[in-house]
Amino acid sequence: MAHRVVGCHTRTIFKNPTRYHNVFEARDRFIGSFGMVAALASSSNDFATYCCELLAGVGPCTAKRMFGGFGISTSGLTFALVADLGGGERLWLKADADSVAKFEQEGCDRFSYEVTRNGVPKVQSMNYYSAPEEAMESPQLMLQWARVSLDCALKAKSGKPEKRAATGASARRKAGPT
Secondary structure (H helix, E strand, C coil), X not given: CEEEEECCEEEEECCCHHHCCCHHHHHHHHHHHCHXXXXXXHHHHHHHHHHHHHHHHHCCCEEEEECCEEEEEECCEEEEEEEECCCCEEEEEECCCCCHXXXXXXXXXXXXXXXXXXCEEEEEEEEEEECCHHHHHCHHHHHHHHHHHHHHHHHHHHCCCCCXXXXXXXXXXXXXXX
């Protein structure tokens, strides 16, 4: 039996479906052997929900699954991530050139990871920094950091060109039959 994790749901691909009497027996055996996957997904959701509660001072937040972690956004604007880069799940806040010094002064780590291309390891990073430890315990302390992070996301969005309206064949497909 092979499995793959898709988002927060685990899907089973059976190599020999006749081995089980019914789908429910197969499911129960699968969950029994991979129950830890479900437990880990649940704890991830709990931490992402907790982070949303911490950041709610800037507006209602939602956590959406992305790249093995979560993107946290308000009003459709992603300004924080929840990801495990090897030291456990952490909250990562968006930063820019103006706010980097503030994050570094607090001893926050930069979001960076190692990739290998053509056999050569290289460190990649993104403009996110870990949330200060003391702010992780208090919505009041987190509010100033959430505001900084949201400001960075707003600046980054304003610097990007607006999406163009679809034209030609793609616009006709979206519009549907006439």
